[in-house]
Amino acid sequence: MSQRAALIAVIVAFLVGIIGSLAVRPPSGNTAPAQSTDSTRAAQRISWRVPIAFATNLPVIGDAIVYVADTLSAASNGAVNLQVFEPGEIVPPFSITDAVRDGKVEAGYTWLGYDQGKVAAAPLLGAVPFGMEPWEFSAWWFDAGGRELGEALYAKQNIHILYCGITGPETAGWFREPLESLDDVQGLKIRFAGLGGKVIEQAGASVTMLPGGEIFQALEKGAIDATEYSLPIVDQRLGFNRVAGFNYYPGWHQPSTSFHLAVNLQVWNQLNPADQGLLEAVCTASVTRNLSRSEALQGAVIAGFPDVGVSAETLPDDVLRKLEEISGQVMAQEAARDEDFRLIHESQQAFRNDYAKWKSRAYLPRDF
């Protein structure tokens, strides 16, 4: 599919979604999970409707759920079936966990940072400015109490979350003009998500939140001056390079971006332990596959920038240091306002202090 065709598909999918989302269909009759643990039970054990936040034709962030659904189906001989619905097709992309919480769908696949407005601590499970690198997040999640904290946070929302994907850093964004000092973001109209959005807002930008499918048009029409969204291969697919020629690095606002499968808590609790085990294993496999694909595909995109008129740029060190300082202030503000945020933030900080003793010793210098 050409870039333009892909772009149009995304926009159409989103507009269809706007209409479709006005009337969220109730779950169909065959979606009740099987409760039998008898190995001779009928073939279909799980048939869930799974809305997603990122179109499946987007590399890395969109196709991870396809891997999950295909692998579940293959490993269960078709007995575990996720019916994936494109962004907005049955649920708006920013309302996925609402639909899961209320039982309108059994599960959804999303970035929990979009829940920032109703669950203040949610972005800590999705992406943190100057936060953990991908493998560091996995280590915290599985071996330093992260999972327990995350599950408890979302149990209050009537949701069981499974860690089900992660990518490396996003790009720091696409700009029409060079960003030489932090003064350059004063009054800049920029699309930005999550805690990074609060940081860049505190730095003086005018921040708006848009789903992936709306960003290109907003940039093209001048409704926004700049945007961050995702990885180079995703952003280029969405056409940002055609309306903003400067692509900045490093991804200070999201050194890793993790994704979760959110399952309605009653639906999860009614599953038999084998199916819970299978879902968890396949989501954990998706973490490896998603990060692998994320790391593998970006180098070629950056190498091709000169051919499509993009300049890859690195933010000056003093800009990064200033953004880090503001990030610290934003994290402290959020921790003071919300107890769950404080608890999870402290757990992450404690782990990072410990991890630093290893990270600083074990790896070769970056210039090897």
Next chain:
Amino acid sequence: MSQRAALIAVIVAFLVGIIGSLAVRPPSGNTAPAQSTDSTRAAQRISWRVPIAFATNLPVIGDAIVYVADTLSAASNGAVNLQVFEPGEIVPPFSITDAVRDGKVEAGYTWLGYDQGKVAAAPLLGAVPFGMEPWEFSAWWFDAGGRELGEALYAKQNIHILYCGITGPETAGWFREPLESLDDVQGLKIRFAGLGGKVIEQAGASVTMLPGGEIFQALEKGAIDATEYSLPIVDQRLGFNRVAGFNYYPGWHQPSTSFHLAVNLQVWNQLNPADQGLLEAVCTASVTRNLSRSEALQGAVIAGFPDVGVSAETLPDDVLRKLEEISGQVMAQEAARDEDFRLIHESQQAFRNDYAKWKSRAYLPRDF
């Protein structure tokens, strides 16, 4: 279990193995894989004997197969059963793929670098000096042709390999005396494995290969002066800190160490696709879990070094540069001697050149 008790258990397990391995038992009668794809088939579909190279009481390198076996059993409701045999119990730790190739066991879990003597290219799938970091190896394996090359290499050995675990860097080793220049390794009797062993040998050391269970005694008796083996938490569990007080970093010889489940090719081909899919998904999940545990547990061990009389040391930059130069020579020698080595090495180098364009841009500087 105390460190000493764990150490004795490892040594006993190894000595028992030496005796046990003199008569490798043939597969028992119930190990033939089920070929039915009928969902009403009897519960037990897979029952394999799986010898391993690292004792299950060793953290990270030893317990990954326990995760794999437990998860397979849970997700299949007990229908997929790996019977894990400790190192040497039925197969010597360095002969696991021989037993799999010859059908003496259905599968085994090991580090393919131990096959260096019979499959020259095997260490490229296990660990490469100044080679890929863990997530980079995964990206090459899944998304840049690594898996296809690895599978083809081992199909010649009558084996299907599944990538089934990875850790971060090993330590660069345990030494009785400080290592201030490369002259200090001249004539040093050291235990070293894989391609790193060839490099340190070329640098002037006298290299020997010993399984984990034999290293402590060799160090204590002075049969060797120094050793590398694994991660800080593993090496300390084996007692190296009690006979060699200097623990060096970074892990130049193994920036990542990957592990594989080796399955007899006929056994693999007779599996139904669903069980193949389940095994592959759980092994891929093990990659996430193994790396997470590897990254999570080392910081506390390093923090505790002063209490157990260990000095953590960083190799001087000029020593690393010289070792990198020798590594390049060793890689070129091996590539010239073996066509498979050349082919896989070139694939890895091509991927690394591409990946570097991303790595150098995307991540924050190491001092953030």
